[in-house]
Amino acid sequence: MARLARTAGLTDVQQEILSTVRSFVDKEIIPHAQALEHADEYPAEIVEGMKEMGLFGLTIPEEYGGLGESLLTYALVVEEIARGWMSVSGVINTHFIVAHMITRHGTPEQKQHFLPRMATGEVRGSFSMSEPDLGSDVAAIKTRAKREGDDYVIDGAKMWLTNGGSSNLIALLVKTDEGAEKAHQNLTTFLVEKPSGFGEVLPGLTIPGKIDKMGYKGVDTTEAVFDGFKIGADKVLGEAPGKGFSYMMDGVEVGRVNVAARACGIAIRSFELAIAYAQQRTTFGKPIAQHQAIAFKLAEMATKVEAAHLMMVNAARLKDSGARNDVEAGMAKLIASEYCAEVTQEAFRIHGGYGYSKEYEIERLMREAPFLLIGEGTSEIQKTIISRGLLRDYKA
Numbered sequence: 559m560a561r562l563a564r565t566a567g568l569t570d571v572q573q574e575i576l577s578t579v580r581s582f583v584d585k586e587i588i589p590h591a592q593a594l595e596h597a598d599e600y601p602a603e604i605v606e607g608m609k610e611m612g613l614f615g616l617t618i619p620e621e622y623g624g625l626g627e628s629l630l631t632y633a634l635v636v637e638e639i640a641r642g643w644m645s646v647s648g649v650i651n652t653h654f655i656v657a658h659m660i661t662r663h664g665t666p667e668q669k670q671h672f673l674p675r676m677a678t679g680e681v682r683g684s685f686s687m688s689e690p691d692l693g694s695d696v697a698a699i700k701t702r703a704k705r706e707g708d709d710y711v712i713d714g715a716k717m718w719l720t721n722g723g724s725s726n727l728i729a730l731l732v733k734t735d736e737g738a739e740k741a742h743q744n745l746t747t748f749l750v751e752k753p754s755g756f757g758e759v760l761p762g763l764t765i766p767g768k769i770d771k772m773g774y775k776g777v778d779t780t781e782a783v784f785d786g787f788k789i790g791a792d793k794v795l796g797e798a799p800g801k802g803f804s805y806m807m808d809g810v811e812v813g814r815v816n817v818a819a820r821a822c823g824i825a826i827r828s829f830e831l832a833i834a835y836a837q838q839r840t841t842f843g844k845p846i847a848q849h850q851a852i853a854f855k856l857a858e859m860a861t862k863v864e865a866a867h868l869m870m871v872n873a874a875r876l877k878d879s880g881a882r883n884d885v886e887a888g889m890a891k892l893i894a895s896e897y898c899a900e901v902t903q904e905a906f907r908i909h910g911g912y913g914y915s916k917e918y919e920i921e922r923l924m925r926e927a928p929f930l931l932i933g934e935g936t937s938e939i940q941k942t943i944i945s946r947g948l949l950r951d952y953k954a
Contacts, residue, residue, distance in 0.1 A: 613635065628874075662808060663795055702732060705791070810935070894930075
Protein backbone atom coordinates (compact mmCIF):
# COMPACT_ATOMS: atom_id res chain seq x y z
CA MET A 559 0.00 0.00 0.00
CA ALA A 560 1.27 3.49 -0.85
CA ARG A 561 2.56 5.49 2.08
CA LEU A 562 1.10 8.87 1.05
CA ALA A 563 -2.28 10.20 2.22
CA ARG A 564 -2.80 7.66 4.98
CA THR A 565 -5.27 8.58 7.72
CA ALA A 566 -4.61 7.59 11.33
CA GLY A 567 -7.29 6.46 13.75
CA LEU A 568 -9.84 5.03 11.31
CA THR A 569 -12.29 2.40 12.52
CA ASP A 570 -12.50 -1.07 10.97
CA VAL A 571 -15.74 -0.03 9.25
CA GLN A 572 -14.14 3.06 7.73
CA GLN A 573 -11.17 1.04 6.50
CA GLU A 574 -13.49 -1.55 4.96
CA ILE A 575 -15.53 1.13 3.18
CA LEU A 576 -12.39 2.77 1.79
CA SER A 577 -10.94 -0.55 0.68
CA THR A 578 -14.17 -1.36 -1.17
CA VAL A 579 -14.28 2.06 -2.83
CA ARG A 580 -10.58 1.90 -3.79
CA SER A 581 -11.14 -1.47 -5.47
CA PHE A 582 -14.21 -0.09 -7.28
CA VAL A 583 -12.20 2.91 -8.50
CA ASP A 584 -9.35 0.74 -9.79
CA LYS A 585 -11.63 -1.73 -11.56
CA GLU A 586 -14.67 0.29 -12.65
CA ILE A 587 -13.63 3.94 -12.95
CA ILE A 588 -9.99 4.34 -14.00
CA PRO A 589 -10.21 1.90 -16.98
CA HIS A 590 -13.21 3.78 -18.42
CA ALA A 591 -12.62 7.38 -17.36
CA GLN A 592 -10.63 8.46 -20.42
CA ALA A 593 -13.20 7.29 -22.97
CA LEU A 594 -16.17 8.63 -21.01
CA GLU A 595 -14.48 11.99 -20.37
CA HIS A 596 -13.43 12.54 -23.98
CA ALA A 597 -16.97 11.68 -25.12
CA ASP A 598 -18.47 13.94 -22.39
CA GLU A 599 -20.69 10.97 -21.52
CA TYR A 600 -22.61 10.65 -18.26
CA PRO A 601 -21.15 7.71 -16.28
CA ALA A 602 -24.48 5.90 -15.89
CA GLU A 603 -23.05 2.43 -15.14
CA ILE A 604 -20.60 3.83 -12.60
CA VAL A 605 -23.45 5.70 -10.88
CA GLU A 606 -25.46 2.48 -10.67
CA GLY A 607 -22.45 0.81 -9.05
CA MET A 608 -22.26 3.58 -6.46
CA LYS A 609 -25.96 3.11 -5.73
CA GLU A 610 -25.40 -0.59 -5.09
CA MET A 611 -22.56 0.20 -2.66
CA GLY A 612 -24.82 2.60 -0.75
CA LEU A 613 -22.61 5.64 -1.40
CA PHE A 614 -25.56 7.97 -1.99
CA GLY A 615 -26.65 7.30 1.58
CA LEU A 616 -23.19 7.30 3.12
CA THR A 617 -23.86 10.13 5.59
CA ILE A 618 -27.65 9.88 5.79
CA PRO A 619 -28.76 8.64 9.25
CA GLU A 620 -29.49 4.94 9.60
CA GLU A 621 -33.09 5.64 10.61
CA TYR A 622 -33.66 6.92 7.05
CA GLY A 623 -31.92 4.00 5.36
CA GLY A 624 -28.41 5.45 5.13
CA LEU A 625 -25.09 4.30 6.55
CA GLY A 626 -24.84 7.15 9.07
CA GLU A 627 -21.14 7.72 8.44
CA SER A 628 -19.15 10.86 9.27
CA LEU A 629 -18.01 13.73 7.08
CA LEU A 630 -14.48 12.34 7.40
CA THR A 631 -15.55 9.01 5.92
CA TYR A 632 -17.33 10.79 3.10
CA ALA A 633 -14.33 13.04 2.38
CA LEU A 634 -11.98 10.05 2.22
CA VAL A 635 -14.40 8.28 -0.13
CA VAL A 636 -14.49 11.38 -2.35
CA GLU A 637 -10.69 11.49 -2.36
CA GLU A 638 -10.62 7.92 -3.64
CA ILE A 639 -13.27 8.53 -6.29
CA ALA A 640 -11.64 11.76 -7.53
CA ARG A 641 -8.39 9.83 -7.85
CA GLY A 642 -10.24 7.80 -10.47
CA TRP A 643 -12.24 10.56 -12.17
CA MET A 644 -13.25 13.86 -10.59
CA SER A 645 -16.56 14.04 -12.46
CA VAL A 646 -17.83 10.94 -10.65
CA SER A 647 -17.17 12.61 -7.31
CA GLY A 648 -19.16 15.59 -8.64
CA VAL A 649 -22.20 13.35 -9.12
CA ILE A 650 -22.40 12.69 -5.38
CA ASN A 651 -21.07 16.00 -4.07
CA THR A 652 -24.15 18.15 -4.63
CA HIS A 653 -26.34 15.22 -3.56
CA PHE A 654 -24.42 14.99 -0.29
CA ILE A 655 -24.68 18.74 0.39
CA VAL A 656 -28.45 18.69 -0.10
CA ALA A 657 -28.84 15.57 2.08
CA HIS A 658 -26.73 17.27 4.78
CA MET A 659 -28.91 20.39 4.68
CA ILE A 660 -32.14 18.39 4.92
CA THR A 661 -30.75 16.23 7.74
CA ARG A 662 -29.60 19.28 9.70
CA HIS A 663 -32.37 21.77 8.96
CA GLY A 664 -35.36 19.99 7.42
CA THR A 665 -38.69 19.47 9.15
CA PRO A 666 -39.53 15.91 10.27
CA GLU A 667 -41.88 15.65 7.29
CA GLN A 668 -39.19 16.82 4.84
CA LYS A 669 -36.66 14.37 6.27
CA GLN A 670 -39.10 11.48 5.96
CA HIS A 671 -40.15 12.54 2.46
CA PHE A 672 -36.66 12.94 0.97
CA LEU A 673 -33.96 11.13 2.93
CA PRO A 674 -34.98 7.45 2.45
CA ARG A 675 -35.13 7.96 -1.33
CA MET A 676 -31.90 9.96 -1.31
CA ALA A 677 -30.17 7.13 0.56
CA THR A 678 -30.92 4.70 -2.30
CA GLY A 679 -30.05 7.23 -5.01
CA GLU A 680 -33.63 7.28 -6.30
CA VAL A 681 -33.65 11.00 -5.52
CA ARG A 682 -30.42 12.80 -6.40
CA GLY A 683 -29.79 16.37 -5.31
CA SER A 684 -28.29 19.48 -6.91
CA PHE A 685 -27.45 22.78 -5.28
CA SER A 686 -28.16 26.27 -6.67
CA MET A 687 -26.91 29.65 -5.44
CA SER A 688 -25.12 31.26 -8.42
CA GLU A 689 -26.75 33.41 -11.07
CA PRO A 690 -25.60 34.70 -14.50
CA ASP A 691 -24.68 38.14 -13.09
CA LEU A 692 -23.67 36.91 -9.64
CA GLY A 693 -20.17 36.02 -8.53
CA SER A 694 -19.32 35.52 -4.88
CA ASP A 695 -21.79 38.15 -3.63
CA VAL A 696 -24.53 35.69 -2.71
CA ALA A 697 -26.55 38.31 -0.84
CA ALA A 698 -27.10 40.10 -4.18
CA ILE A 699 -29.29 37.28 -5.54
CA LYS A 700 -31.99 38.53 -7.92
CA THR A 701 -34.13 35.43 -8.40
CA ARG A 702 -37.24 36.15 -6.37
CA ALA A 703 -40.06 34.15 -4.77
CA LYS A 704 -43.32 35.98 -4.00
CA ARG A 705 -45.80 34.56 -1.53
CA GLU A 706 -49.29 33.93 -2.91
CA GLY A 707 -51.49 32.23 -0.33
CA ASP A 708 -50.10 28.78 0.45
CA ASP A 709 -47.67 28.95 -2.47
CA TYR A 710 -44.71 30.92 -3.75
CA VAL A 711 -44.14 32.02 -7.34
CA ILE A 712 -40.49 32.05 -8.44
CA ASP A 713 -39.02 34.14 -11.26
CA GLY A 714 -35.37 34.45 -12.28
CA ALA A 715 -32.37 32.56 -13.66
CA LYS A 716 -29.76 30.44 -11.89
CA MET A 717 -26.35 29.36 -13.20
CA TRP A 718 -23.68 26.68 -12.72
CA LEU A 719 -25.90 23.88 -11.40
CA THR A 720 -23.78 20.74 -11.21
CA ASN A 721 -26.12 17.80 -11.97
CA GLY A 722 -28.81 20.32 -12.95
CA GLY A 723 -30.19 18.02 -15.64
CA SER A 724 -29.55 14.59 -14.12
CA SER A 725 -30.80 15.45 -10.62
CA ASN A 726 -34.45 15.39 -9.58
CA LEU A 727 -34.16 17.66 -6.53
CA ILE A 728 -32.73 21.19 -6.39
CA ALA A 729 -31.89 23.04 -3.18
CA LEU A 730 -32.59 26.54 -4.49
CA LEU A 731 -31.59 29.82 -2.81
CA VAL A 732 -33.77 32.80 -3.78
CA LYS A 733 -34.81 36.19 -2.44
CA THR A 734 -38.02 36.55 -0.45
CA ASP A 735 -39.55 39.57 1.24
CA GLU A 736 -38.98 38.99 4.96
CA GLY A 737 -38.69 42.71 5.76
CA ALA A 738 -35.17 42.26 7.16
CA GLU A 739 -32.67 45.11 6.91
CA LYS A 740 -29.77 42.78 6.12
CA ALA A 741 -29.92 41.34 2.60
CA HIS A 742 -28.87 37.82 3.58
CA GLN A 743 -31.81 37.58 5.99
CA ASN A 744 -34.18 37.91 3.05
CA LEU A 745 -32.93 34.70 1.39
CA THR A 746 -34.87 31.43 1.51
CA THR A 747 -33.98 27.87 0.45
CA PHE A 748 -36.60 25.86 -1.45
CA LEU A 749 -36.58 22.12 -2.11
CA VAL A 750 -37.65 21.85 -5.75
CA GLU A 751 -38.59 18.38 -6.97
CA LYS A 752 -38.44 17.95 -10.74
CA PRO A 753 -38.00 15.29 -13.42
CA SER A 754 -34.47 14.73 -14.71
CA GLY A 755 -33.76 15.92 -18.23
CA PHE A 756 -33.59 19.11 -20.26
CA GLY A 757 -36.10 21.59 -21.66
CA GLU A 758 -39.22 22.69 -19.78
CA VAL A 759 -39.21 19.95 -17.17
CA LEU A 760 -42.12 21.49 -15.20
CA PRO A 761 -44.48 24.39 -15.93
CA GLY A 762 -42.35 27.48 -15.37
CA LEU A 763 -39.03 25.61 -14.92
CA THR A 764 -36.63 25.15 -17.84
CA ILE A 765 -33.23 23.46 -17.81
CA PRO A 766 -31.86 24.74 -21.16
CA GLY A 767 -29.04 22.21 -21.67
CA LYS A 768 -25.47 21.36 -20.73
CA ILE A 769 -22.83 24.08 -20.55
CA ASP A 770 -19.75 23.04 -22.54
CA LYS A 771 -16.69 23.11 -20.29
CA MET A 772 -12.90 22.82 -20.57
CA GLY A 773 -12.90 19.92 -18.13
CA TYR A 774 -15.19 18.36 -15.51
CA LYS A 775 -16.95 16.56 -18.34
CA GLY A 776 -19.44 13.72 -18.10
CA VAL A 777 -21.29 15.40 -15.24
CA ASP A 778 -23.79 17.99 -16.49
CA THR A 779 -23.50 21.66 -15.56
CA THR A 780 -26.56 23.72 -16.44
CA GLU A 781 -28.65 26.84 -16.05
CA ALA A 782 -32.16 26.85 -14.56
CA VAL A 783 -34.76 29.39 -15.69
CA PHE A 784 -37.82 30.08 -13.51
CA ASP A 785 -40.77 31.87 -15.11
CA GLY A 786 -43.86 31.96 -12.91
CA PHE A 787 -42.87 28.66 -11.29
CA LYS A 788 -45.30 27.78 -8.50
CA ILE A 789 -44.20 25.84 -5.41
CA GLY A 790 -45.84 25.14 -2.05
CA ALA A 791 -44.76 26.90 1.14
CA ASP A 792 -44.16 23.45 2.67
CA LYS A 793 -41.19 23.10 0.30
CA VAL A 794 -39.25 25.86 2.12
CA LEU A 795 -36.34 24.10 3.85
CA GLY A 796 -37.18 23.82 7.54
CA GLU A 797 -40.35 25.81 6.75
CA ALA A 798 -38.16 28.77 7.76
CA PRO A 799 -38.27 31.67 5.29
CA GLY A 800 -35.29 34.01 5.61
CA LYS A 801 -32.98 31.29 6.99
CA GLY A 802 -31.83 30.07 3.61
CA PHE A 803 -28.47 31.81 3.60
CA SER A 804 -27.31 30.25 6.87
CA TYR A 805 -28.53 26.82 5.72
CA MET A 806 -26.66 27.16 2.44
CA MET A 807 -23.48 28.30 4.18
CA ASP A 808 -23.62 25.22 6.39
CA GLY A 809 -23.80 23.18 3.20
CA VAL A 810 -20.96 25.13 1.61
CA GLU A 811 -18.68 24.44 4.59
CA VAL A 812 -18.96 20.70 4.04
CA GLY A 813 -18.75 21.37 0.29
CA ARG A 814 -15.38 23.03 0.78
CA VAL A 815 -14.10 19.96 2.59
CA ASN A 816 -15.39 17.96 -0.36
CA VAL A 817 -13.55 20.17 -2.88
CA ALA A 818 -10.37 19.80 -0.82
CA ALA A 819 -10.86 16.02 -0.93
CA ARG A 820 -11.33 16.09 -4.69
CA ALA A 821 -8.16 18.15 -5.06
CA CYS A 822 -6.31 15.61 -2.93
CA GLY A 823 -7.58 12.79 -5.13
CA ILE A 824 -6.40 14.43 -8.35
CA ALA A 825 -3.04 15.32 -6.80
CA ILE A 826 -2.55 11.73 -5.61
CA ARG A 827 -3.32 10.37 -9.09
CA SER A 828 -1.03 12.93 -10.74
CA PHE A 829 1.79 11.91 -8.40
CA GLU A 830 1.15 8.20 -9.08
CA LEU A 831 1.34 8.77 -12.83
CA ALA A 832 4.44 10.94 -12.55
CA ILE A 833 6.46 8.61 -10.32
CA ALA A 834 5.57 5.59 -12.45
CA TYR A 835 6.49 7.36 -15.70
CA ALA A 836 9.73 8.75 -14.21
CA GLN A 837 10.91 5.21 -13.48
CA GLN A 838 10.04 3.93 -16.96
CA ARG A 839 11.34 6.78 -19.13
CA THR A 840 15.10 6.80 -19.63
CA THR A 841 17.45 9.57 -20.77
CA PHE A 842 21.23 9.62 -20.84
CA GLY A 843 21.30 5.95 -19.93
CA LYS A 844 19.16 5.95 -16.78
CA PRO A 845 15.53 6.46 -15.66
CA ILE A 846 14.68 10.13 -15.37
CA ALA A 847 13.72 9.55 -11.72
CA GLN A 848 17.44 9.19 -11.05
CA HIS A 849 18.14 12.68 -12.34
CA GLN A 850 18.13 15.11 -9.44
CA ALA A 851 15.94 17.61 -11.31
CA ILE A 852 13.13 15.03 -11.49
CA ALA A 853 13.79 13.45 -8.09
CA PHE A 854 13.41 16.83 -6.42
CA LYS A 855 10.12 17.44 -8.25
CA LEU A 856 8.79 14.12 -6.97
CA ALA A 857 9.85 15.00 -3.42
CA GLU A 858 8.05 18.34 -3.55
CA MET A 859 4.94 16.82 -5.14
CA ALA A 860 4.70 14.12 -2.46
CA THR A 861 5.10 16.68 0.32
CA LYS A 862 2.27 18.79 -1.11
CA VAL A 863 0.03 15.73 -1.45
CA GLU A 864 0.65 14.83 2.19
CA ALA A 865 0.13 18.37 3.50
CA ALA A 866 -3.13 18.85 1.61
CA HIS A 867 -4.48 15.49 2.78
CA LEU A 868 -3.72 16.23 6.43
CA MET A 869 -5.42 19.65 6.29
CA MET A 870 -8.47 18.15 4.60
CA VAL A 871 -8.73 15.44 7.26
CA ASN A 872 -8.37 18.04 10.04
CA ALA A 873 -11.19 20.18 8.62
CA ALA A 874 -13.48 17.16 8.27
CA ARG A 875 -12.82 15.95 11.81
CA LEU A 876 -13.45 19.43 13.19
CA LYS A 877 -16.83 19.62 11.43
CA ASP A 878 -17.71 16.15 12.72
CA SER A 879 -16.96 17.32 16.27
CA GLY A 880 -19.63 20.00 15.96
CA ALA A 881 -17.13 22.84 16.18
CA ARG A 882 -17.05 25.79 13.82
CA ASN A 883 -14.72 25.00 10.92
CA ASP A 884 -15.10 27.90 8.48
CA VAL A 885 -11.42 28.88 8.78
CA GLU A 886 -10.12 25.31 8.69
CA ALA A 887 -12.37 24.34 5.75
CA GLY A 888 -11.24 27.48 3.92
CA MET A 889 -7.58 26.69 4.62
CA ALA A 890 -7.99 23.09 3.47
CA LYS A 891 -9.78 24.10 0.30
CA LEU A 892 -7.23 26.83 -0.43
CA ILE A 893 -4.09 24.76 0.00
CA ALA A 894 -5.48 21.54 -1.50
CA SER A 895 -6.71 23.24 -4.68
CA GLU A 896 -3.54 25.29 -5.15
CA TYR A 897 -1.28 22.31 -4.47
CA CYS A 898 -3.40 20.15 -6.77
CA ALA A 899 -2.80 22.58 -9.65
CA GLU A 900 0.93 22.66 -8.89
CA VAL A 901 1.34 18.89 -8.55
CA THR A 902 -0.67 18.23 -11.70
CA GLN A 903 1.43 20.67 -13.69
CA GLU A 904 4.66 19.11 -12.46
CA ALA A 905 3.35 15.67 -13.43
CA PHE A 906 2.52 17.09 -16.84
CA ARG A 907 6.06 18.42 -17.22
CA ILE A 908 7.59 15.11 -16.16
CA HIS A 909 5.63 13.43 -18.97
CA GLY A 910 7.17 15.84 -21.46
CA GLY A 911 5.53 15.83 -24.89
CA TYR A 912 3.47 12.75 -24.03
CA GLY A 913 1.60 14.75 -21.41
CA TYR A 914 0.09 16.82 -24.21
CA SER A 915 -1.37 13.74 -25.87
CA LYS A 916 -4.96 12.73 -25.16
CA GLU A 917 -3.77 9.13 -24.94
CA TYR A 918 -2.20 9.93 -21.57
CA GLU A 919 -4.29 10.40 -18.43
CA ILE A 920 -2.36 13.45 -17.26
CA GLU A 921 -3.86 15.49 -20.13
CA ARG A 922 -7.31 15.02 -18.57
CA LEU A 923 -6.11 15.85 -15.08
CA MET A 924 -4.57 19.08 -16.38
CA ARG A 925 -8.03 20.18 -17.53
CA GLU A 926 -9.78 19.08 -14.35
CA ALA A 927 -7.51 20.66 -11.74
CA PRO A 928 -8.31 24.33 -12.55
CA PHE A 929 -11.99 23.84 -11.64
CA LEU A 930 -11.01 23.27 -8.02
CA LEU A 931 -9.44 26.73 -7.85
CA ILE A 932 -12.91 28.28 -8.33
CA GLY A 933 -15.44 25.68 -7.13
CA GLU A 934 -17.13 26.44 -3.77
CA GLY A 935 -15.43 29.84 -3.74
CA THR A 936 -12.20 30.99 -5.37
CA SER A 937 -8.86 31.00 -3.58
CA GLU A 938 -9.33 34.73 -3.03
CA ILE A 939 -12.68 34.12 -1.31
CA GLN A 940 -11.04 31.48 0.91
CA LYS A 941 -8.39 34.04 1.92
CA THR A 942 -11.14 36.50 2.80
CA ILE A 943 -12.88 33.90 4.98
CA ILE A 944 -9.62 32.85 6.63
CA SER A 945 -8.49 36.41 7.36
CA ARG A 946 -11.87 37.37 8.84
CA GLY A 947 -11.77 34.33 11.08
CA LEU A 948 -8.25 35.10 12.21
CA LEU A 949 -9.17 38.71 13.02
CA ARG A 950 -12.17 37.41 14.97
CA ASP A 951 -10.07 34.97 16.99
CA TYR A 952 -7.07 37.26 17.47
CA LYS A 953 -8.97 40.48 18.08
CA ALA A 954 -6.69 43.11 19.65
